[in-house]
Amino acid sequence: MDTFFNPQGVAVVGASSSPGKIGYEVLSNILASGVAAYPVNPRAERILGRTCYPSVSAIPEPVDLAAVAVPADALLEVVEDCGRAGVRAMVVISGGFREVGREGLQQEMVERAREQGIRIIGPNCIGVYNAATGFNTFFQREMEMPPPGNVAILTQSGTIGIGLLEQFAAGAGVSKFVSYGNRADVDELDLLRYLDGDPDTEVMVLYMESIGQGRKFFENLPGKPVVILKAGRTELGGRAALSHTGAMAANDAVFRGAARQYGALLADSCDELYDMARFLALQPLPEGGRVAMITNGAGPCVMAADAIQDSRFLTLSSVNEEGLREALPPQAICGNPVDLTGSATARHYLAGLQVLEDDPAVDIIMPFFVFQDAPLIDTLLQLYEGWADLHLTKPVVAVAMGGRYVDQQEKALLALDVPLVREPGRAVSALNKIVGYAEWQT
Numbered sequence: 001m002d003t004f005f006n007p008q009g010v011a012v013v014g015a016s017s018s019p020g021k022i023g024y025e026v027l028s029n030i031l032a033s034g035v036a037a038y039p040v041n042p043r044a045e046r047i048l049g050r051t052c053y054p055s056v057s058a059i060p061e062p063v064d065l066a067a068v069a070v071p072a073d074a075l076l077e078v079v080e081d082c083g084r085a086g087v088r089a090m091v092v093i094s095g096g097f098r099e100v101g102r103e104g105l106q107q108e109m110v111e112r113a114r115e116q117g118i119r120i121i122g123p124n125c126i127g128v129y130n131a132a133t134g135f136n137t138f139f140q141r142e143m144e145m146p147p148p149g150n151v152a153i154l155t156q157s158g159t160i161g162i163g164l165l166e167q168f169a170a171g172a173g174v175s176k177f178v179s180y181g182n183r184a185d186v187d188e189l190d191l192l193r194y195l196d197g198d199p200d201t202e203v204m205v206l207y208m209e210s211i212g213q214g215r216k217f218f219e220n221l222p223g224k225p226v227v228i229l230k231a232g233r234t235e236l237g238g239r240a241a242l243s244h245t246g247a248m249a250a251n252d253a254v255f256r257g258a259a260r261q262y263g264a265l266l267a268d269s270c271d272e273l274y275d276m277a278r279f280l281a282l283q284p285l286p287e288g289g290r291v292a293m294i295t296n297g298a299g300p301c302v303m304a305a306d307a308i309q310d311s312r313f314l315t316l317s318s319v320n321e322e323g324l325r326e327a328l329p330p331q332a333i334c335g336n337p338v339d340l341t342g343s344a345t346a347r348h349y350l351a352g353l354q355v356l357e358d359d360p361a362v363d364i365i366m367p368f369f370v371f372q373d374a375p376l377i378d379t380l381l382q383l384y385e386g387w388a389d390l391h392l393t394k395p396v397v398a399v400a401m402g403g404r405y406v407d408q409q410e411k412a413l414l415a416l417d418v419p420l421v422r423e424p425g426r427a428v429s430a431l432n433k434i435v436g437y438a439e440w441q442t
Contacts, residue, residue, distance in 0.1 A: 007065035015039030072096030083116030092122035125181030126158035149173020171414035196222035288363035290317035293337035295368035296344035307428035346383035
């Protein structure tokens with residue numbers, strides 16, 4: 001399985017000399033990663049400055065992976081050729097298989113590949129990305145690629161995957177990415193097993209429209225956290241999934257019940273999938289659901305308190321009011337939320353955070369920020385420098401509402417491994433599910 005992410009030589013079957021064509025962009029992206037790539041097209045002599053070969057078996061150098069973008073009807077011949085060349089892994093980007101009713105062609109492709117000792121990701125996918133090396137088989141351009149991180153993304157939808165990659169590019173980072181499309185051969189079980197042993201991966205997120213081996217999937221979930229966004233929950237969504245990857249969606253009630261039983265975290269949206277993945281990747285698991293809020297603007301805390309009231313696993317904690325009064329200026333309201341008021345500075349936030357860190361009645365700290373308030377905005381550098389010296393051990397999730405200026409502060413907080421969420425209810429919803437997961441583990 002490691003060949004998909006760390007190939008020594010890659011044949012790009014269906015390489016094109018025309019920018020904008022899939023075969024051109026795939027070759028260009030692979031070459032940009034520094035991996036040895038060999039264009040395969042019998043109608044061309046050179047593409048992107050590289051010698052072009054009429055077949056994979058004609059390449060004189062060792063090739064262990066083939067990225068394939070040719071019409072579906074040509075795939076059986078390509079599989080045979082890859083077998084002769086000693087290729088052991090194929091990413092089949094091409095569509096035109098089960099998703100359009102050609103189940104027989106897809107199955108024959110897999111059977112021939114197995115006879116040759118070849119594993120296939122796809123078809124009907126965009127393939128793989130290894131953030132540590134930059135290697136990818138994408139045909140997209142101008143993507144903002146995420147830096148190395150500890151979250152692996154597995155997705156049936158390349159479109160959803162592109163969106164998630166660009167979200168993680170904000171700074172949280174990823175380890176590996178796989179768009180597996182029709183899941184003809186390599187499936188979630190294969191990938192989860194591989195990633196469970198991957199030292200670069202600590203959290204796995206999946207976008208799924210269907211599941212092939214439901215019981216086996218859940219019974220073999222890895223020990224690392226697995227966050228799943230399951231689409232195709234309704235009759236209408238199930239029909240859309242069938243036309244997308246050619247697979248029937250699972251019964252939603254059964255799927256959710258199995259997830260609860262075996263400890264998978266279920267997201268209800270792409271935003272929640274992203275939020276939960278970041279929280280798990282950057283922060284420790286909470287020891288309980290008692291939340292303390294600290295803020296310089298109380299409105300969002302009111303919204304968060306409503307969401308906490310409606311949650312299953314979260315409560316507003318009691319706080320050490322005496323300790324807060326000793327540490328904070330007289331105008332601060334030392335309850336929960338701890339309201340530093342609009343005159344808050346970095347020093348006030350740092351003092352309050354330390355009291356909450358030391359308070360045994362607090363499990364989770366939620367700082368809320370109005371970064372634009374004048375007293376705070378002039379001390380943000382001190383806030384981030386001081387934060388690094390606090391050595392907080394409890395999970396911290398920040399909340400701030402706004403636009404471009406908040407974007408800048410989000411990056412500064414991510415450098416401290418602190419996730420920031422733009423809407424209070426989103427933060428509470430994700431934390432509630434993570435606390436439930438932590439309780440399931442105990």
